[in-house]
């Protein structure tokens with residue numbers, strides 16, 4: 001466009017100069033002035049032609065460079081996007097992109113303590129779960145913990161954080177890969193029972209799948225504790241935070257409560273949060289956490305996987321049943337099959353040696369004294385049958401789970417624990433727990449999530 005305009009101007013100037021030569025030839029004949037004007041006009045024509053040619057060439061070169069840079073930029077952008085994907089670096093999404101992906105946040109998958117999860121499809125066809133983190137300060141904390149903990153880690157048994165979205169105002173979002181079979185609680189608990197969970201039901205996970213899931217979760221936690229630059233404490237291990245993929249393999253999710261612990265630190269001080277029924281006793285007593293808190297929660301989950309029921313089960317208004325205690329008794333009496341999820345016993349195919357191994361590992365994990373518990377790396381070894389496992393010490397289970405039994409208001413419609421509910425410190429006496437006044441000092445250290 002610019003070139004055409006320059007050519008038009010040059011053409012007009014040259015035309016004017018030629019007209020000038022012709023008119024001066026007619027009026028001045030072949031005088032000296034005519035030759036002067038003629039020489040100057042020819043020089044001007046030459047200069048105009050030179051300028052136009054240089055300009056056209058310059059523009060052509062500039063255009064070529066622009067095209068070249070543009071294509072290099074595009075290639076770099078593609079390469080960068082690819083490298084981010086390969087390295088697992090989360091992408092920053094715009095709110096509009098997430099709105100489009102979730103069709104206006106319409107298809108709700110679930111609700112947790114820190115936010116609401118929606119199903120979505122990204123523009124490239126990737127199925128995602130978009131978690132909207134609610135609450136100002138708490139939301140900010142959960143968001144930062146989650147991104148800091150899993151943005152840099154990669155493991156087949158950890159759910160992948162694909163991206164995030166932070167707007168200057170409004171909630172924050174985390175975008176995960178979508179895991180098709182939902183959370184483990186839907187696959188192990190019986191809905192109708194008091195000791196089951198509420199919500200969506202999927203089915204009953206087979207014995208073999210349960211064994212695989214147990215090892216998958218143990219491997220994920222072992223990786224977080226031992227194989228990352230800092231030790232990552234999950235601090236909220238429970239069936240709701242274990243997702244099951246289409247091959248019935250487990251992926252640990254929800255890092256909203258996680259903490260990083262330096263390799264030279266023995267424990268990290270943090271306020272008491274998490275979910276009743278899975279909290280290690282020392283967290284409440286000493287107000288510090290270590291990887292042994294995850295080991296405790298894992299042991300509790302392992303028992304629930306085997307039994308297909310919650311560990312703490314409300315039988316009536318004042319009566320509770322503590323499953324780990326029953327497990328200890330049945331192990332002692334050699335009647336372990338009686339603690340297995342009835343639906344699996346009916347189907348058969350349970351290897352009693354594997355069952356015994358899993359139970360013993362779980363009982364080691366829930367030892368009240370943290371230092372007696374194995375590491376998650378040892379748990380993997382034990383579950384895979386690579387080491388001989390000694391019998392766990394006889395534990396009194398006096399302080400069962402400081403947050404496990406609360407007010408009636410703290411339980412949901414099925415009698416199960418709600419997350420973040422006010423805790424009550426309990427002393428177990430058979431299956432009839434009572435609040436222990438002697439331990440009431442612990443209340444002052446408690447804070448809901």
Ligand SMILES: Nc1ncnc2c1ncn2[C@@H]1O[C@H](COP(=O)(O)OP(=O)(O)OP(=O)(O)O)[C@@H](O)[C@H]1O
Nearest residue numbers: 110111112113114117129176177178179183240254
């Ligand atoms: N990546 C995912 N793919 C499929 N479903 C998911 C995914 N992430 C979460 N969900 C579903 O959404 C539910 C809510 O998840 P979320 O992590 O918010 O809460 P939670 O674990 O139940 O509770 P809390 O946040 O209090 O621990 C889960 O129980 C699970 O069923």
